[in-house]
Amino acid sequence: MYIILKNSATSQEIETLKSYIINNGHGVIETTDYNVKKIGIMGKNGGVTKESLKKFSIVDEVVKIGKPFKFVSSEFKSEPSIIEVKGRKIGGDNMVIMAGPCSIENREMILETAKVIKENGCEYLRGGAYKPRTSPYDFQGLGEEGLKYMREAANKYDLVMVTEVMDTREIEIVGQYTDIFQVGARNMQNFSLLKELGKTDKPILLKRGMSATLRDFLMAAEYIVAFGNKNVILCERGIRTFEIATRNTVDINGIALLKEKCHLPIIIDASHGTGKRSLVEPVTIGCILAGADGAMIEVHANPKCALSDGDQTLNYKDFGKTCEKIKKTLAFRKELKEIN
């Protein structure tokens, strides 16, 4: 359920209304949807009714949301959300490329990679310090040491830092370094983690689980929003199917459908989505033309020597060409929109 406010509503009137809702046992979420102010009312067990709300003079309409995912849906907010972080904007037609190595291996490599990223006009540095590895015997990441190196590199080249948090206990330490928290595919339904991240104020990059339906995906995003953090960025990284020629199957349908059903930005990670270096570029630009708001790309000085995921990682030269094509594709997409 959400309220459409009259344009005339004053800040004070809005605060009074919000207090009323909160005092009746609900959460609230405010948004602006193409200049219309809305207040979402969260929770099933509170005491607020449609009738009681209509008595407030600033209430224009009270609308029930049909979808199970409520406040991430385009029913609640049809205007695409733009998430701001360190002066950059994610969403809209802004160029968003989150790049870096799968794992932070040492200080030099991350500094070097950051330099390359910056030189290619990218603004986001991604990399793993805590790594979810299928085998307990594989490299598990550098931990806090890795976070320090990443922060140093991000600061030196003025990049936004994105890194994964795997456990509620790590939120604090990771939060001391990162600008954006990443939730990995294997943790997409780690509801404890989602709830705690909902209480933070940094943007969350939420990766789709390998067998998560789009509904599951949006419900996971809803968890974060329901616990207080509206800044969720979705990331399609391929789903598991019977096809074995590629590591995963990128769901381009899903990208197009998510753009229709929700207002959150969506990033395509074709490195994990395909598992094959040569496919990263065509799949990334294809998905961007289909609606994705940006790309996540693994890049490494020498992919063959990467401690993890080398097969899907670009070298600097290919990365540069891919960035240029992404940029052109974003411009072309804007041009296409004028046809409607």
Next chain:
Amino acid sequence: MYIILKNSATSQEIETLKSYIINNGHGVIETTDYNVKKIGIMGKNGGVTKESLKKFSIVDEVVKIGKPFKFVSSEFKSEPSIIEVKGRKIGGDNMVIMAGPCSIENREMILETAKVIKENGCEYLRGGAYKPRTSPYDFQGLGEEGLKYMREAANKYDLVMVTEVMDTREIEIVGQYTDIFQVGARNMQNFSLLKELGKTDKPILLKRGMSATLRDFLMAAEYIVAFGNKNVILCERGIRTFEIATRNTVDINGIALLKEKCHLPIIIDASHGTGKRSLVEPVTIGCILAGADGAMIEVHANPKCALSDGDQTLNYKDFGKTCEKIKKTLAFRKELKEIN
């Protein structure tokens, strides 16, 4: 196994070599790969050896093909194939849009649709006269009557006709009308049908089976080629996954990988691939940017009244806009290629 011929080889020398191979119990397939002439040698049980071939002076090299799909592979022919039909070209950067209703419902509708297709600069008329329907109680198509109407419409507007053949017994009758035979997803591994179509000389549009791996798909194409027909056009139409928000999951990774692994043209059918009208355009242009050589699109004067698949069918207006965007995307893709 295939032979790379010396440039100096004369037609007569080539014929002599081919006869030698055929007389030893193999099939042959000729191609030109970026100006290099090659002869493929088909079949496991013939008597030809690498050594015996090298004795022919026109033989430059004899190469073993590693892949199980042999003569459709880019190992055999790295230059993308262009398939000619009625003066049009499928493959390369030619604009290929195959459009029409799911089922031919009557003469008027197919004539009207053909007109719209032509007006939008498309050259191919698709439609079903024999329909593979999940239920025996659903509309099964008009049969030969439908073929007649389609042929009339294709002739009137100078379009290339594409229609499905479901059974070896129907090849003759369908072949009297159509320009391109379509093999449906449910028949992708109907090997009897593939073999018989391999003996015809019309292009075959082969749809990927719902649970066919890319390897299965290429092996099915190989069947047609192995029985004598090189003119195979692949069609990605989505695979079956756990996702239920869309009818199928379009495999954009598969499109990019097929462009790498084989030389055949690939068409994207986002109507079946998504099952949702609003997704047809973004998914089609996304897949084209990722490498697809054309699109198949369902269009109907009044999608809500279509006898089959109405939910995924565009009306004339949306179809027009989609065609324009496809055209621009093809031009843009050409431009991007210059970056490499």
Next chain:
Amino acid sequence: MYIILKNSATSQEIETLKSYIINNGHGVIETTDYNVKKIGIMGKNGGVTKESLKKFSIVDEVVKIGKPFKFVSSEFKSEPSIIEVKGRKIGGDNMVIMAGPCSIENREMILETAKVIKENGCEYLRGGAYKPRTSPYDFQGLGEEGLKYMREAANKYDLVMVTEVMDTREIEIVGQYTDIFQVGARNMQNFSLLKELGKTDKPILLKRGMSATLRDFLMAAEYIVAFGNKNVILCERGIRTFEIATRNTVDINGIALLKEKCHLPIIIDASHGTGKRSLVEPVTIGCILAGADGAMIEVHANPKCALSDGDQTLNYKDFGKTCEKIKKTLAFRKELKEIN
């Protein structure tokens, strides 16, 4: 829609009623469901109405069928069907083991295998003369020669012969030899084939397609029934999933659900279902306890030398033990039924 007849109805009255229905453009299908006679009315476009039927004095009730699969459903007939072939019964608690090699390789091998099958108390000889092979370059079966050998072996050891038919054009020739037609997984939605088999009077063993939902599967069975042949035996042979440790994933849920939703017998083919010799026995007996009416098993004198599917094929000794366990499992299942 179907009619429940009064017990008092005479043959002549029933014939009169049937003629009425047929003359109004419908097909009819008769059955007896726990001693109650029923007539199913097929087709959407005929002229019969509930009201017109109720005027016949022998009509007790006219019932609409909710399911899309109508005459295979347990709504129409709740009593499990037993299909008779050459004096044997498929369904109920009869022991049904269809065994033999994947491909008929020569006369001796099929005679030898038939002997082993008979010695182990089995009544059905299966084997492929026409083989659907993924590669055009693989062994395609012996064709009619194979049929002859199989018939000879079946006759010699008094076994029921089961073999695959892949194409409408082969129905006649295969029908001259076989007792049961098998439709392979890749042809489950070859509707032309299903229709033609519906016009024959031999039982049809219908294998589930690799990505066919249970609904698709029942609809394919419905095709055969709708065209006149009630004797359909379903065969679960595993579906395609992301799991790669086994060739397919046997859907034990599906077996249990099919027993609930339809009246047709269901056979488990754990050879194809698992693709691994060591799993054939446990999966077969597990599925039988869950409700399957019998088993299909690949057996070969020397699995390692089999021309196809050797990895999933049992040798004679293991086959013997598996048969004994199946027999005991059927007896145990009967015993368990008394607990209800």
Next chain:
Amino acid sequence: MYIILKNSATSQEIETLKSYIINNGHGVIETTDYNVKKIGIMGKNGGVTKESLKKFSIVDEVVKIGKPFKFVSSEFKSEPSIIEVKGRKIGGDNMVIMAGPCSIENREMILETAKVIKENGCEYLRGGAYKPRTSPYDFQGLGEEGLKYMREAANKYDLVMVTEVMDTREIEIVGQYTDIFQVGARNMQNFSLLKELGKTDKPILLKRGMSATLRDFLMAAEYIVAFGNKNVILCERGIRTFEIATRNTVDINGIALLKEKCHLPIIIDASHGTGKRSLVEPVTIGCILAGADGAMIEVHANPKCALSDGDQTLNYKDFGKTCEKIKKTLAFRKELKEIN
């Protein structure tokens, strides 16, 4: 890598050897495999070599393990493991039925259910106090209050308590009440959680992730073992496939294969595995005959009123019959083993 010890090895000699291994930077895991003592050597980065080990006189052989899952594999230990908890044994042919409601709703219900469970000869009480719910707006469980009620009920009826832990922070509190920790499907690759549970000394019931391959599943179990806890019980609860008639697809092949590839006990949860009440019994007994070591079953006084998962929950009467059939199936399976 693991060591096979000579029978003559004394405790002191074994301790000396273990200290040597540990001091060289490896973990150790001891087991007895059909009366043969073995020491597993964990970790890639330690300094122990095959040669250095062979110098110890009690070392009979040093064996490399080929599989990526090492100490859960039957390469390391071919004898099926039996896990003891509160005097009961899980594994072998012991009857193991873990039953209870999906969610603990209140004190009375769990006491009543525990009574019914005990009366049916079951020894394990399962139930959720912390619930992983897809929607943030659904009932999230009673938390510690639920744990208290469960403990009380388990104590009163002398049952072993099994309940889910969702987060590393909850291990301590849940551990104060439960006898067995359950890891849910959504957390199967929550590696932080697995590591921490590896440091506890209570048995872990590990549910297979919805899209986890068998290899992923065993690797997740390996995590727990690698961090020190050998007492892992696997639980098959169905995987996600394209089939929509059932909630999940129970992988009976997987059960049979896991019994072959690893030594851990495996429980079948057909409640979640099928999502349909009527399928729980046939699928459970089928999977037990195929090799599963026990069953997990949801039971509720009034399934229709259950706060979660009512559709898949048995009432008391059906539960009683199912228990009886499971008991008989276990006895029958034992009998079948004698045929080999």
